Structures are given as structure tokens and as C-alpha cells.
Amino acid sequence: MKMIGVIGAGSCNEEIYEAARKVGAGIAKTGGTLVCGGLGGVMEGACRGAQEAGGQTVGVLPGTEKAHSNPFVTIPIVTDLGHARNVLIVRTADVLVAVAGGYGTLSEISIALKLGKPVIGLHTWPDMEGIDYVKTPDEVLKAIEGYFTNLTAS
Amino acid sequence: MKMIGVIGAGSCNEEIYEAARKVGAGIAKTGGTLVCGGLGGVMEGACRGAQEAGGQTVGVLPGTEKAHSNPFVTIPIVTDLGHARNVLIVRTADVLVAVAGGYGTLSEISIALKLGKPVIGLHTWPDMEGIDYVKTPDEVLKAIEGYFTNLTAS
Amino acid sequence: MKMIGVIGAGSCNEEIYEAARKVGAGIAKTGGTLVCGGLGGVMEGACRGAQEAGGQTVGVLPGTEKAHSNPFVTIPIVTDLGHARNVLIVRTADVLVAVAGGYGTLSEISIALKLGKPVIGLHTWPDMEGIDYVKTPDEVLKAIEGYFTNLTAS
Amino acid sequence: MKMIGVIGAGSCNEEIYEAARKVGAGIAKTGGTLVCGGLGGVMEGACRGAQEAGGQTVGVLPGTEKAHSNPFVTIPIVTDLGHARNVLIVRTADVLVAVAGGYGTLSEISIALKLGKPVIGLHTWPDMEGIDYVKTPDEVLKAIEGYFTNLTAS
Numbered sequence: 001m002k003m004i005g006v007i008g009a010g011s012c013n014e015e016i017y018e019a020a021r022k023v024g025a026g027i028a029k030t031g032g033t034l035v036c037g038g039l040g041g042v043m044e045g046a047c048r049g050a051q052e053a054g055g056q057t058v059g060v061l062p063g064t065e066k067a068h069s070n071p072f073v074t075i076p077i078v079t080d081l082g083h084a085r086n087v088l089i090v091r092t093a094d095v096l097v098a099v100a101g102g103y104g105t106l107s108e109i110s111i112a113l114k115l116g117k118p119v120i121g122l123h124t125w126p127d128m129e130g131i132d133y134v135k136t137p138d139e140v141l142k143a144i145e146g147y148f149t150n151l152t153a154s
Numbered sequence: 155m156k157m158i159g160v161i162g163a164g165s166c167n168e169e170i171y172e173a174a175r176k177v178g179a180g181i182a183k184t185g186g187t188l189v190c191g192g193l194g195g196v197m198e199g200a201c202r203g204a205q206e207a208g209g210q211t212v213g214v215l216p217g218t219e220k221a222h223s224n225p226f227v228t229i230p231i232v233t234d235l236g237h238a239r240n241v242l243i244v245r246t247a248d249v250l251v252a253v254a255g256g257y258g259t260l261s262e263i264s265i266a267l268k269l270g271k272p273v274i275g276l277h278t279w280p281d282m283e284g285i286d287y288v289k290t291p292d293e294v295l296k297a298i299e300g301y302f303t304n305l306t307a308s
Numbered sequence: 309m310k311m312i313g314v315i316g317a318g319s320c321n322e323e324i325y326e327a328a329r330k331v332g333a334g335i336a337k338t339g340g341t342l343v344c345g346g347l348g349g350v351m352e353g354a355c356r357g358a359q360e361a362g363g364q365t366v367g368v369l370p371g372t373e374k375a376h377s378n379p380f381v382t383i384p385i386v387t388d389l390g391h392a393r394n395v396l397i398v399r400t401a402d403v404l405v406a407v408a409g410g411y412g413t414l415s416e417i418s419i420a421l422k423l424g425k426p427v428i429g430l431h432t433w434p435d436m437e438g439i440d441y442v443k444t445p446d447e448v449l450k451a452i453e454g455y456f457t458n459l460t461a462s
Numbered sequence: 463m464k465m466i467g468v469i470g471a472g473s474c475n476e477e478i479y480e481a482a483r484k485v486g487a488g489i490a491k492t493g494g495t496l497v498c499g500g501l502g503g504v505m506e507g508a509c510r511g512a513q514e515a516g517g518q519t520v521g522v523l524p525g526t527e528k529a530h531s532n533p534f535v536t537i538p539i540v541t542d543l544g545h546a547r548n549v550l551i552v553r554t555a556d557v558l559v560a561v562a563g564g565y566g567t568l569s570e571i572s573i574a575l576k577l578g579k580p581v582i583g584l585h586t587w588p589d590m591e592g593i594d595y596v597k598t599p600d601e602v603l604k605a606i607e608g609y610f611t612n613l614t615a616s
Binding site: 081082083084086087088102103104106107108110111113114115 | 544566
């Protein structure tokens with residue numbers, strides 16, 4: 001099973017939400033499972049896009065209540081670990097897509113780069129060595145496919 | 155999404171493995187998602203039964219490698235939390251089924267009872283107030299269905 | 309540094325509180341550091357006894373606030389991990405003393421026995437293979453000293 | 463109890479090690495307890511400085527073995543949480559000092575800024591809004607003292 005992470009802030013403007021939604025739809029089309037933090041903003045946009053495209057979505061929740069996940073999470077994982085759950089998202093994903101994001105997202109990018117996981121960046125923290133920066137949701141999808149193709153080839 | 159936990163030891167005899175497999179199959183038939191620790195023994199038996207019956211299975215893994223999950227896990231969650239991941243299984247499940255089990259399982263039963271989660275017990279730690287003891291995989295299934303029926307009714 | 313764990317419920321009657329206090333005082337006299345969950349009841353009694361005897365006390369807190377520790381914790385560790393922090397107490401302690409306790413304590417005893425850590429039991433869950441049951445705080449102290457003596461001898 | 467965090471990489475050159483050692487000595491002189499990840503490099507330098515100055519040092523270890531802490535940790539906390547333990551260091555500290563550091567340190571800085579904790583930076587990740595950048599260990603000490611003075615005054 002391909003697990004593809006989407007990381008980004010719990011609140012965002014409509015443009016970023018729609019970008020996340022397209023990213024989520026693209027992930028579903030690859031046949032992969034989307035994994036994220038399960039809350040609002042970028043996480044909700046991505047889950048929504050994935051669910052609309054028939055994919056499944058895992059939300060690794062920081063709190064104690066399944067009910068706090070966004071309505072497009074199909075598999076809620078309830079951790080009660082607070083921000084420590086960020087590390088689980090990174091560990092679970094084969095590849096991560098950072099969409100915009102604040103300090104929480106930066107902590108996830110940092111752990112991903114520390115662990116040597118591929119990170120695709122869209123409108124996110126700039127100038128970080130190791131992030132594969134792209135400009136559109138379509139390019140995100142190509143980068144994800146490229147990653148899995150290389151994996152198969154190697 | 156109904157999330158149904160199966161807890162039990164990472165190694166077991168064939169009789170217990172087959173009981174876990176029947177429990178897993180029953181869980182898949184309820185339309186629920188099975189969640190467990192993702193390793194061998196009871197966890198593998200339950201995942202195998204669920205997958206064979208067309209269900210999906212979440213493995214909340216203690217280590218760093220997705221590859222260490224049993225072959226019947228469809229959605230691996232990689233935690234690197236060691237035994238602390240036991241708490242996540244309990245929190246994520248709406249209801250738990252304990253099949254046989256050693257001290258790891260007892261720690262999960264204890265957390266479940268602490269949190270007030272329903273626990274169905276099959277060939278497991280005896281004489282614990284709060285466990286709904288049953289004798290066969292069929293009775294496990296009835297107890298799970300009873301739990302969700304009561305939930306809807308209340 | 310010897311680390312000695314005390315596990316028990318967050319509320320208890322006065323008799324158990326006083327027993328925990330004597331256990332804490334005994335731990336301080338061994339020169340060891342007491343580690344516990346940092347909250348009330350048995351944890352507070354033990355921390356109080358240790359602090360009164362000049363010892364130091366580590367409280368591994370489940371929540372986000374240092375201020376929620378009992379007033380006798382000298383070193384608060386703030387985890388925000390909820391019940392998952394129980395595993396850290398067990399891992400950190402070289403030997404554990406269970407004083408009375410409910411399901412949270414049972415989860416800690418279970419993890420300790422799973423990991424092969426010595427557990428001394430005073431008025432706690434009965435009939436568990438692997439617990440060294442004693443009847444008084446003085447006997448707890450002897451058992452702790454015996455453990456460290458054996459360790460040095462081996 | 464004042465808890466002062468030191469974050470930085472597990473290996474470093476001698477210049478950074480000596481800077482960390484001076485930072486650790488300064489922390490001990492404030493009467494605060496140093497908390498860090500308990501391993502080598504910056505963590506070891508800081509613990510060494512603190513211990514040499516008579517202070518106590520908490521090492522929040524990622525693995526399962528107390529023996530893996532550096533020799534200057536006086537209170538080892540064994541978590542077996544891997545990188546998720548980074549969040550505990552941030553939560554436990556009242557104020558954090560980042561000394562140089564790589565992606566692991568950046569993840570800790572990010573969580574600290576997310577939580578609104580004060581972060582003092584010495585030779586660390588540049589240009590981050592919210593870090594109080596200083597140039598010498600003496601300035602670190604002044605910044606720490608300033609933080610606690612403001613806290614008392616407010």
C-alpha cells in the first residue's frame with residue numbers, strides 16, 4: 001500500500017484549500033492512501049479531494065476524540081499525543097507533500113528531512129535543501145508518480 | 155466508520171490463531187475496520203480473516219518499518235513508539251476484542267477499562283470486572299453487533 | 309543514578325496515602341530518585357515522603373501544564389501524551405513499587421512485567437505472577453535494597 | 463523549578479561543543495535544571511558544563527537504554543519514543559536555547575515557536591521570526607535571566 005502524506009496548517013485561505021483539494025484528488029488517482037493530521041484547513045481540503053475521487057484518507061488525530069476529525073477522514077487514528085503525533089504522519093508516509101503551512105508543518109518537514117523521506121513542496125517554507133519544490137497540484141502528482149516509479153525501478 | 159480493535163499476543167498456537175481469524179472475518183462482515191498492533195500471532199490471524207472477508211485492516215506498528223507488519227495489514231501506521239502505541243489502538247477502537255494474550259494485552263485491556271471502552275474477551279485474562287466474556291468467535295460477533303445497536307438506539 | 313518508580317492511583321484514602329509517603333521517604337534514603345506520574349493520591353504521597361526526606365522526585369505528567377503536578381514534584385516532565393506516558397515511567401524506573409491502584413496502575417504493572425522489570429507490590433492487584441508482594445513500607449525498602457544489592461553482586 | 467532546554471545536534475565540532483558547555487555552566491548558575499535529549503554533541507557539551515558547575519541535567523532519551531545517555535546526564539528519562547521525544551523536551555522547558563543544530567533541532571525550534579515558548583538562538587538556523595538571536599554563551603545567560611525576570615515582574 002502506498003501511503004502519501006499531506007502536511008499543512010489547520011486553517012488556510014480558499015486558494016490554498018482548493019490547491020490541497022486538487023492534491024488530494026491526485027493522490028486518490030494514484031491508488032495511494034492519503035495520510036494527514038485529520039483536522040481542518042489543508043488537511044480537510046486534501047481529504048475532501050481524495051474522498052471525492054474515491055480514495056481513502058487516514059487522519060492521525062492529536063486529541064482524544066474521533067469526532068474532531070474533518071468530515072472527509074475515512075480512517076481516524078486517535079492518538080491523544082498532541083504534537084508528537086506529527087512524527088507518526090511522517091513515519092507512516094512514503095512521500096510527503098507540504099502545502100503552505102506554519103510551524104507545525106515546518107516541524108514535520110524537518111523530521112521528514114531528518115529521516116530522509118522525500119518531501120514535495122507547494123507554496124510552503126522556502127529555500128530548504130531537500131524539498132522538491134513544485135508550483136501546481138499537477139506537478140505534485142507528477143513528482144509523486146516519479147517517486148514511486150523510481151522506487152520500482154531501483 | 156466503525157473501528158473495531160483486536161488485541162492479543164504476537165505469537166500464539168494454531169487454535170488461537172484460527173479463533174482470531176474467525177473474529178477478523180466477523181469484523182469485516184459488520185462493515186467495520188479492524189485495528190490492531192499489526193504484528194504476528196493473534197494480530198495476524200485477525201487481519202488475515204478480515205482481509206479474506208474483504209475488509210480493511212489497520213496495523214498500528216511499534217517500530218520504524220512498515221515492512222514489519224504482517225502481510226494482511228492493508229493500512230500500516232508506523233509509530234516508532236514501542237509499547238506506547240498500545241494506547242493508540244485502544245483510543246482508536248470503538249470496541250475491543252481481547253483474544254488470549256499476555257502482559258501486553260493486559261496493558262491494553264487495562265487502558266480500555268480505564269477509558270470506559272467496551273472490551274469483549276475470548277480465552278483471555280480471567281475474572282476482570284468490565285470484560286464481557288464470550289466463548290466463541292460467533293459470540294464475539296454478536297457482542298460487537300449488540301454494542302453498535304445499543305449505540306444507535308441510545 | 310538509581311531511578312525508582314512508584315505507581316498508584318491519582319486518588320486514594322488516607323491510609324494508602326500514608327503508606328505511599330513512607331515508601332517515598334524510604335526511596336529518598338536509598339539515595340535514589342523517585343519517578344512517578346506526578347499527580348495526586350499515591351503519587352503525591354510518595355513525592356511528599358521523598359521530598360520530606362531530602363530526596364528528589366520526577367513527575368512524568370500526562371498533560372500540558374507543569375502546574376498540574378503535585379507540590380512535591382521537584383522535576384516535572386511535561387509530556388502531553390496522556391496515558392501513553394505510563395510507559396515512560398516504567399521504562400525510566402530500574403525497579404517499580406505498586407501501591408494499591410486501579411486500571412492505570414495495572415497497565416503500568418503489565419508493561420513492567422512485559423519488559424522484565426522488577427515490581428514490588430503493596431496492597432495492589434493480587435495474584436500476579438512476577439510481582440514481589442510485601443506487606444509494609446519497610447518491606448518495600450528492603451526489597452528495593454535487595455534488588456540493587458543483587459544488581460551490584462551480579 | 464526552572465527548566466531550561468538545550469537543543470542541538472548529536473554530533474558537533476569542538477567550537478560548538480565548548481559553546482554548549484559554557485551555556486550549560488551558565489544554566490547551572492541560574493539555579494535551573496537543564497533538560498535536553500541526553501545524547502552526544504551539543505547535548506553532551508551542555509550537560510557537561512552544567513554538571514561541572516554543580517547543576518543537574520535531565521536527558522530525555524529517544525531509545526530504550528539509560529546507558530545510551532551521555533555521562534553528564536544526572537536524571538535519565540527513558541522514552542523509547544524516537545523523535546517524538548523532541549516534543550517532550552520542548553514542553554518541559556520554560557525557555558529553550560538552540561545551539562547550532564540540524565533538522566532535528568529545527569523540528570524542536572518549530573514546535574517551540576508553535577507553542578509560543580521563548581527560543582534563544584546561538585549559531586543556529588538563521589532568519590526565523592520568533593528566535594532571540596545572540597552571539598555568545600554570556601548573551602545566552604543574559605537572555606535566560608531576562609526571561610525569568612520578566613516572568614516574575616509580569
